[in-house]
Amino acid sequence: MAHRMLSGWISLFLLFLSPLAYAQPLQPQEGDWRPAEFRFHTGETRNDLRLHYYTLGDRSKPAVLLLHGTNQPVSALLADGFGGELFGPGQPLDVAKHFIIIPESIGSGKSSKPSDGLRTQFPHYNYDDMVLAQYRLVTEALGIKHLRLVMGYSMGGMHTWLWGQKYPDMMDALVPMASQPNALSGRNWMLRRMLIESIKRDPAWKNGDYQTQPPALQTANIMFSIATTGGTLAYQSKAPTRELADKLVDARLAAPVTSDANDFIYIWNSSADYNAMSGLERIKAPMLVINAADDERNPVEIGSLEPALKTVKQASLFLIPASAETSGHGTMMSARFYRTALGEFLAKAPSHQ
Incomplete structure (x- = not known):
């Protein structure tokens, strides 16, 4: 009887553990x-x-x-x-x-x-x-x-x-x-083009010979992301007020820039x-x-x-x-x-x- 109870407890433990293992x-x-x-x-x-x-x-x-x-x-x-x-x-x-x-x-x-x-x-x-x-x-x-x-x-x-x-x-x-x-055409290409132009027209880009990342890299990337990814209904649910919308934007502006401007221009232009x-x-x-x-x-x-x-x-x-x-x-x-x-x-x- 004790053996069967122990076996049952082990099976129950493994059943409980397995989802954690998959995670x-x-x-x-x-x-x-x-x-x-x-x-x-x-x-x-x-x-x-x-x-x-x-x-x-x-x-x-x-x-x-x-x-x-x-x-x-x-x-x-x-x-x-x-x-x-x-x-x-x-x-x-x-x-x-x-x-x-x-x-x-x-x-x-x-x-x-x-x-x-x-x-x-x-x-x-x-x-x-x-x-x-x-x-x-x-x-x-x-x-x-x-x-x-x-x-x-x-x-x-x-x-x-x-x-x-x-x-x-x-x-x-x-x-x-x-x-x-x-x-690519319409808004999809127009916004990709604006991504590229925003960086190239930033004086800090220096025709690709910059020493620090041009500021436009971050703002252009955030603008494109908000405009083309996220879902209208989802954004309205997450930010039903201006204050909440500002928090979402502030969080993105506070995030570190991990991209490189030339890499960014090249990969977005690769779809042209x-x-x-x-x-x-x-x-x-x-x-x-x-x-x-x-x-x-x-x-x-x-x-x-x-x-x-x-x-x-x-x-x-x-x-x-x-x-x-x-x-x-x-x-x-x-x-x-x-x-x-x-x-x-x-x-x-x-x-x-």
């Missing part, structure tokens, strides 16, 4: 890939390019390529709201069943970027260069010939559209999030010639587009996404309704809104491993 921070492996030569779309070549990357899970498992947003740290993809909803036991991208690859794109994180020393002499890269570097990392450095899934957020979502048409036999499934295949519309018919893999109805950068009311989806052989849209709990363009960082839809989509996607 522990994910610890990825890190690495650098340095190709002997890399040719940019401009024709420039470098023999010192560095692409930093993170991996989770066992390399023998089906591989998932996860692509980050503009200026987004990889830690955001490992946080509870995203990785905590997708990478755990029984979740759609369970790290026990998948090998997850998260590269830091050219110009981001620990990958090569202007602030490494070249400043404005760094090659002016675009999204095609970023995707090519990702492809070479996956195939040459990691030796992976097929991917279970390519999935990305914002800039990474736009990269996902390009992956599907540039390497159509490479993956089983595609999930671009918070993105569209259309060339993006246009995935012409190659949509080349996409073969089933695609699930996940967008938010209150996405400020990809407004649903312009109606440009639906015609594009009709060009893709197997594509569907999962649109997250706007609410005080969503955060506009940033909604994808709360995977609880689409975790079930993603799991159902992957369960139906054929495997060609």
